[in-house]
Amino acid sequence: MGGDNLIFIRRIVVLAALIVALGQGALAADASGTGTPTDPKAINEAVDRLAPTYGLDPALVRSIILAESNYDAKAVSWKNAQGLMQLMPETSARFGVANPFDPTQNLRGGMSYLRWLYGRFSGKLPLILAAYNAGENAVAQYGGVPPFAETQDYVARVQQYFAAGGTVPPGMRTRSAPLVYRTAVNTTSRTTGPSGITVERTRFGVTIYRGSPY
Numbered sequence: 001m002g003g004d005n006l007i008f009i010r011r012i013v014v015l016a017a018l019i020v021a022l023g024q025g026a027l028a029a030d031a032s033g034t035g036t037p038t039d040p041k042a043i044n045e046a047v048d049r050l051a052p053t054y055g056l057d058p059a060l061v062r063s064i065i066l067a068e069s070n071y072d073a074k075a076v077s078w079k080n081a082q083g084l085m086q087l088m089p090e091t092s093a094r095f096g097v098a099n100p101f102d103p104t105q106n107l108r109g110g111m112s113y114l115r116w117l118y119g120r121f122s123g124k125l126p127l128i129l130a131a132y133n134a135g136e137n138a139v140a141q142y143g144g145v146p147p148f149a150e151t152q153d154y155v156a157r158v159q160q161y162f163a164a165g166g167t168v169p170p171g172m173r174t175r176s177a178p179l180v181y182r183t184a185v186n187t188t189s190r191t192t193g194p195s196g197i198t199v200e201r202t203r204f205g206v207t208i209y210r211g212s213p214y
Contacts, residue, residue, distance in 0.1 A: 037103050037104070038073055038103060040071045043065070043071060043073075043084065043103055043107075044058075044062060046103065046104060046107060047061045047062055047065070047107060050104075050107055050108065050111060051111060054111040054112065054114070054115045055115060055118070056111055056114055056115065056118075057162075058166065059162055059165050059166035060114075060158075060162050060166070061085075061107070061110070061111060061114070061166070062161070062166030062167070063158045063159075063161035063162040063166045064085060064110070064114070064129075064132065064158055065084050065085060066158075066161050066166070066167075066168065067154060067157050067158045067161065068081075068084070068085055068086040069083065069084050069085070069086055071084065072084075073101060073102075073103045073106070074101055082100040082101060082106075083100040083101050083102075083103070083106035084103055084106045084107060084110070085106055085107065085109070085110025085111075085113075086110075087100045087106060087109050087110060087113070091109065091113055092109055094113075095108075095109040095112040095113055096109070096112075097109035113132070114128065114132065117131050117132060117136065120136055121136075121139070125159065125162075126144075126145055126155050126159070127139055127144065127145065129154065129155045129158050129159070130144075130145040130146060130151050130154075130155050133150070133151045133154040133155070134146050134148060134150075134151045138151075160172065
């Protein structure tokens with residue numbers, strides 16, 4: 001067999017080994033949950049695909065993601081809400097989410113909860129959003145949107161995003177996803193340093209944001 005043929009065969013063998021390795025890597029990624037969408041475009045495509053299966057408007061789901069995490073799949077609030085749709089650990093457990101930082105799992109869990117809230121509050125969007133933010137028990141206790149500034153702001157912002165098709169209306173800014181930092185304090189203030197990091201202190205705790213919190 002000529003030298004050129006041997007070189008050709010070796011190249012085929014190397015190429016075949018590379019294809020097998022890439023296939024195994026893809027399977028491993030799917031098994032570990034890392035083969036899921038992580039950039040906003042891919043996340044929106046997943047939302048468009050999944051939302052109708054839960055009877056939800058994709059624009060509403062995108063609006064909630066904007067308000068909750070601003071598309072940061074690793075976001076953690078001072079309350080320990082986690083991932084794209086900011087699921088509390090008990091909510092993740094309730095709707096079968098094993099890894100809230102996996103975008104697809106988080107989307108499925110958040111949409112399952114939204115679908116449940118639709119039934120609980122007879123499709124009344126302000127109550128559904130208030131319950132998503134403050135909990136269904138708070139909405140039931142107050143017989144409507146609770147008198148919490150955070151919740152009232154949240155309900156208004158999400159509805160504005162929703163009216164704009166699940167995007168930020170011109171001239172309006174999204175709330176940045178929080179970093180992982182929280183502690184108890186009793187003062188209320190908000191300061192933004194030259195590095196663009198904002199520290200927001202309330203009677204509930206401290207949250208550190210990348211950029212302005214609004």
